[in-house]
Amino acid sequence: DTAVSQTPKYLVTQMGNDKSIKCEQNLGHDTMYWYKQDSKKFLKIMFSYNNKELIINETVPNRFSPKSPDKAHLNLHINSLELGDSAVYFCASQDSGRAGEQFFGPGTRLTVL
Amino acid sequence: SQQGEEDPQALSIQEGENATMNCSYKTSINNLQWYRQNSGRGLVHLILIRSNEREKHSGRLRVTLDTSKKSSSLLITASRAADTASYFCAMVGEQGAQKLVFGQGTRLTINP
Numbered sequence: 001d002t003a004v005s006q007t008p009k010y011l012v013t014q015m016g017n018d019k020s021i022k023c024e025q026n027l028g029h030d031t032m033y034w035y036k037q038d039s040k041k042f043l044k045i046m047f048s049y050n051n052k053e054l055i056i057n058e059t060v061p062n063r064f065s066p067k068s069p070d071k072a073h074l075n076l077h078i079n080s081l082e083l084g085d086s087a088v089y090f091c092a093s094q095d096s097g098r099a100g101e102q103f104f105g106p107g108t109r110l111t112v113l
Numbered sequence: 114s115q116q117g118e119e120d121p122q123a124l125s126i127q128e129g130e131n132a133t134m135n136c137s138y139k140t141s142i143n144n145l146q147w148y149r150q151n152s153g154r155g156l157v158h159l160i161l162i163r164s165n166e167r168e169k170h171s172g173r174l175r176v177t178l179d180t181s182k183k184s185s186s187l188l189i190t191a192s193r194a195a196d197t198a199s200y201f202c203a204m205v206g207e208q209g210a211q212k213l214v215f216g217q218g219t220r221l222t223i224n225p
Binding site: 004031033040041042043044045048056058090092094096100101102103104105106107 | 144146148150153154155156157158161199201205211212213214215217218220
């Protein structure tokens with residue numbers, strides 16, 4: 001009964017390819033996020049969706065396109081992958097009625113060769 | 114930017130000792146949170162302290178917040194080997210959407 005799950009856990013691909021990462025939460029939360037953690041462990045928010053609507057877009061290249069088919073799912077599609085996209089991507093969810101605690105998925109380690 | 118800075122970047126202590134990590138930030142906040150990340154895992158929420166609070170406890174954790182100095186500290190008492198992890202502070206600003214802005218983390222190693 002995993003709260004926030006991501007697939008795949010590992011993703012190795014060539015430069016220029018297009019790939020997707022999926023996230024699902026079974027907590028009944030209305031807000032979901034994507035974060036990127038670089039090799040120095042620095043975590044930065046990328047996107048946030050509330051009830052399927054985009055509410056945060058943090059100056060992310062438009063090669064990154066999030067999609068929220070329903071409030072339990074937030075997927076991340078990346079076009080034309082670049083070496084600098086290699087990182088660990090974390091999905092998180094939150095009940096917007098409770099200011100604060102976010103629940104994180106286990107992460108997807110993306111390696112672009 | 115509201116990015117936090119954590120100090121020290123790495124800390125190594127003996128089991129049973131107390132560990133203190135500090136976090137400083139730049140702008141006004143609604144709340145500040147601490148998260149733990151075990152190697153290769155996602156982040157786990159530890160504790161949240163609101164801007165009008167000065168101290169909070171949760172088990173062996175004690176968090177303080179000084180809004181005048183824009184700083185917070187996390188104290189882990191009687192450390193255990195299982196406390197080995199990276200610890201991150203994260204701030205939620207006063208206005209706008211609720212997004213966490215993270216510090217760069219403190220890597221804590223507890224030696225048995």
